[in-house]
Amino acid sequence: MSETPPGKGASAARAPRRVRADAQRNLKTLIKAALDVFAASGVDAPVREIAEKAGVGVGTLYRHFPQRSDLIVAVFRSGVDCCADAAETLAEEHPPLEALSRWMQHYVDFIATKRGLAAALYSGNPAYDNLPAYFEQRLVPALKSLLDKAGAAGEVRRDVDPFDLLRAVAQLSNSAPGDSEHTRRMVALLIDGLRYGATSDHKPRQ
């Protein structure tokens, strides 16, 4: 955002040295490692395990994420961002209904990696206070856009609230942990439900 190249600073302070390359690399590596470890062992996984997986000392981890919760938040947000971005990509590359369907599975996969997150959310730790808002703020518009496109094409009904759907899928994902096939089938069923009573009254002109 604010690169501040070597040239003299606008105000008084000495030109702040650019962020070191290894630091940037480690930041990405850590988030990736945490993503994997959380997916494999839940968000309660020990920090050391993550540091080791990233090939980094715990000191380095703590330099980037002063608190364990900061790492969890970062991973969660990056996952949410990834999901939200995928909505755009999918909408460009696929017909409306398929884009919607693929996105749903994408979302299911995301939720699946969040074992134990619910407990953290309910822990009362203020570090997580903003997560639900961020979740809703990024994902509701993403899904809404997909639903609207599919609705306009007359492929799904238009009376479904995106947030309801997000929550429902999250609940389905948590009901039978480990049986991802069951979740997949139920989500597919949910999507079929969307098609029931679809009207093409706003069918696009071409």
Added chain:
Amino acid sequence: MSETPPGKGASAARAPRRVRADAQRNLKTLIKAALDVFAASGVDAPVREIAEKAGVGVGTLYRHFPQRSDLIVAVFRSGVDCCADAAETLAEEHPPLEALSRWMQHYVDFIATKRGLAAALYSGNPAYDNLPAYFEQRLVPALKSLLDKAGAAGEVRRDVDPFDLLRAVAQLSNSAPGDSEHTRRMVALLIDGLRYGATSDHKPRQ
């Protein structure tokens, strides 16, 4: 329940020595201490603190509750039992509406001591799997009986689901932790809501 006095056992085994008095005493003391500590510091309070408050070594605590979660479960169940029993007592000692109202406040106080329990419930630890069922199984009938009595007396409407009410109160209690007065007012409001549209069609004959 099964006292097994010194007399020869019914089947084969040697008459098992009676449970030592100090052990019984410590068990009660521990639950009481845990109740207080959990109420003061939430269910995440350290075991040592509870043992100390009970005037007992951690070894003793672990003899009675092999896992930390066992203690939490025991305290929770004893609280639920206490609430359920209070329903009967209150129904005997007060007119229907007041019994209902008093029980609600009793229940609010119970919920208030359960800070952090939600997180435990969502933790995925199977130790807590049965708690919600126990909760519902004991409290729904208790509340239902109070509601029915008040409903039969024509003091409250009869279309309210006890479980809904329990959940609503729990949610109100968690929304503003620390402001118990707010909770109290909102619960009072909820009860007033019960009175709206009450019908005395089944008014008792005397």
Added chain:
DNA sequence: CCTTATACGGAACATTGTTCCGTTTATCAA
């Protein structure tokens, strides 16, 4: 009163979050 199964206490251990600090290294200017 003696024996003994039972229970007790708390030190010791294991795990995990977090801090500290000596060492390494990327960046920048000369």
Added chain:
DNA sequence: TTGATAAACGGAACAATGTTCCGTATAAGG
């Protein structure tokens, strides 16, 4: 290219906490 230096690194050390172990104390029963 090279040297100075701020930034970043690694991991030992610390602290908090769940859990185990075992020597000691004691209530129950004869």
